[in-house]
Amino acid sequence: MSGKITIHQAICGEKNKSWDLLKTTLTNRELAKNMALKTDIQDTAGGYKWDPSVRGFAYGDYYLIMRSFLDTGEVRPGRAFSHVLIIALSDLDKIPDLGVLFSLLPEKIDKEQPLVPLEPSLKAGEPIIDIEDYSNAFAGRFKKLLNGYFNMASHKNTIVWIGYGDYEKAVAEFWKRITIQEKHNFELIIPPVSLCTDNAAMIGWAAIERFKSGYTSDLNFSPKDRWSIEDTL
Structure with a gap:
């Protein structure tokens, strides 16, 4: 409409x-x-x-x-x-x-x-753009956003868009793909600033979300000094 x-x-x-x-x-x-x-x-x-x-x-x-x-x-x-x-x-x-x-x-x-x-x-509204028509970087992240949302019942977590780059574009595209009732319940929030400025706090928050989604690890793993957030989702 x-x-x-x-x-x-x-x-x-x-x-x-x-x-x-x-x-x-x-x-x-x-x-x-x-x-x-x-x-x-x-x-x-x-x-x-x-x-x-x-x-x-x-x-x-x-x-x-x-x-x-x-x-x-x-x-x-x-x-x-x-x-x-x-x-x-x-x-x-x-x-x-x-x-x-x-x-x-x-x-x-x-x-x-x-x-x-x-x-x-x-x-x-314009026809929904095929995600594949976007850059690979945005398309990959947006697919994970959609997967996280449509599997929310099993993941039981919060969808987090890391960084502000492409955030507004992602929200606008996401809005086009949800029902009117889902829009009524849709919340866009930013986390407390104190959780975005300290590496330990950010790592801890990411760990909590992964645990709530059912991801666990034993102690037989090697630490990574550089681990892309894309590989953790």
Whole structure:
């Protein structure tokens, strides 16, 4: 399906030394403030540097897509800032391509930007591109993403896209391949920054996910000083 929908906006960040709603186009401000509490990025202590990241999840009768930034303005060190798009769940089936929503999100922090409801014209989705038409590097990773998702019941784990390279493209392609009900339950999250900056923490997390998927090893193995993440999935 395609057509025109109304997308509300909100910006959220530090206010009076706590996370809060800064501005929104929603008339129900109490609802918007409750949404805002869900858009913070936890564990963003000072000293960590990270790039803007896209996240998304359902909240009540709405789906929230946001780009979150490290706020380097006049706030406490390590604070975040999120620009949020608010879409009614009933309109999700009219969005064939998440790339349209990604293009509506700003690339940098702008707290003074006037917010208005958006009414993008949505065209019918383009035919799903055969994965083989992509580069070998992306195709290989994306196939593993699909395999992990469609075998979720047996794997019982979380799908992790390592690094931000091609992340938005992978999410947009994945969106085209799932049902409307699956979209309602689809969550895009980024792990706590503290788990992304320490090698031991990242190795430990990878080990937990492998163990939950049923992978075990005895003690008769040789350590590898360089082991591609592709070989562990």
